[in-house]
Amino acid sequence: MDLDDTPDLVVIQVYITSADRAYTLADYYRQRGAYVCLGGLHVTSLPDEAAAHADTIFLGPGEDIWPAFLADLRAGRPGAIYRSEVRTLAGVPRIRRDLIKRHLYLVPNSIVVSRGCPHVCDFCYKEAFFRGGKSFYTQAVDDALAEIERLPGHHLYFLDDHLFGNARFAEALFDGMRGMGRLWQAAGTVKSILQPGLLEKAVASGLRSLFVGFETLNPANLRDQHKYQNLNRDYNAAIRRLHALGVMVNGSFVFGMDSDDETVFDRTVEWAVSQGIETATFHILTPYPSTALYQRMAAQSRLLHSRWDLYDTRHVVYQPAHISPATLEEGYWRAYRDFYRWSSILKGAWAKDGWPERLRHVAYAGGWKKLEPLWDGIIRAKRATQMLPVLETVLSGFGTHAPNRKLSNRHDENIGEPPLEVLV
């Protein structure tokens, strides 16, 4: 960053892991006379903490409060705190994608068409962030489709917490995307996977890999965390259903819930490998401030410290019930090592029915974790986007799950212009 600049206005989005850095920058620019605005998840969780480093803080989603602040600023009377109350994505201006340096990203086409999630899990940021208004809402289907149309190439990554959360919206979106020639990845729940019909529509519109919040194999943990939507669901059936439709699975697992003991790591990895899950994301349970989990831990005096940069789901920041913090951290890293060793990757691949599926499994799992130094080099050489065709080839199963229509090779300059499509 060029810290010798002299901006009038500094605007920073603060996540928990970046809070220290954000506050340092905010203090620095305030000293230099800039007007500093802080917003985002962490600011919303701990407004008093953030307010000490800002001229104005913003609580909740920004779509309504940012324009309100700009109007007040122009009028010469900006407020100290803006709290979002109007929850809608109607009329949101076009995203300035021309500002994105696409060549730096493997996945330049990230997109969000909803906010929040219909569920309420104790460990999730969501309830605290959306307090005071709706906590789940979507774009109009036509607006979402228009945004997708503006994106060049094939690949899309939906960052929505739960793209399938509103079945009517999701169905209309997938119907609209059919034939657009997309290959896409997203996140969904076990419940939504098992729902008849919706997944098929998603696949027909290009879904090829899904992040699934399994979180734990222990129903007592699910009950503790109020993650009722996963209770009594057949995880194995959900995976079989995804695989049968050619969708790869990124399983998400949380270690350290109160019913976990030191056997949880091996059991979880063994199960994930036996099911042929292609990639896994492991987390150490982390009580984010303002969540129900945080309040429970605080009431039980189990929080170890408030060093927010360590609240990154890789460090233990609370006293676990049945294991020591050291065992929990060690087990977390071991789970990654065990899941991504070649023998596990090959075993997982073998759980698949055909050779194209097995090859895709090995290429995807191995490509992420076994080639980390290569990825490092590619990112440093600013060539990440050149690997996108490789990702697309693997997602499409080397042609066995190809997108159902091809787009022309639109170039970056065309973003924001009407799409040029070539039907094949």
Ligand code: B12
């Ligand atoms: C995509 C994603 C990632 C991606 C990309 C992250 C990126 N830098 O873009 C990847 C996979 C890399 C990632 C990594 C991590 N992530 Co992440 N990620 C997300 C995810 C799913 C979506 C983020 C997003 O784009 N949301 C959509 C936008 C529109 O929403 P938004 O960012 O909240 O912005 C809105 C408001 O907050 C507000 N706003 C924000 N800033 C400001 C500023 C002003 C002035 C105003 C007015 C308004 C405003 O307005 C915006 C529009 O409404 C979120 C979950 C979520 N739904 O937010 C987790 C999430 C942000 N990640 C989280 C975490 C913990 C991590 C990791 C530490 C995980 C790990 N163990 O590695 C790393 C940290 C990476 C890093 N160094 O930053 C946590 C953060 C918790 C917290 N309280 O801060 C979240 C919330 C998930 C969770 N566990 O609950 N992540």
Ligand code: SF4
């Ligand atoms: S299902 Fe996922 S996004 Fe929704 S509340 Fe639970 S953890 Fe949060």
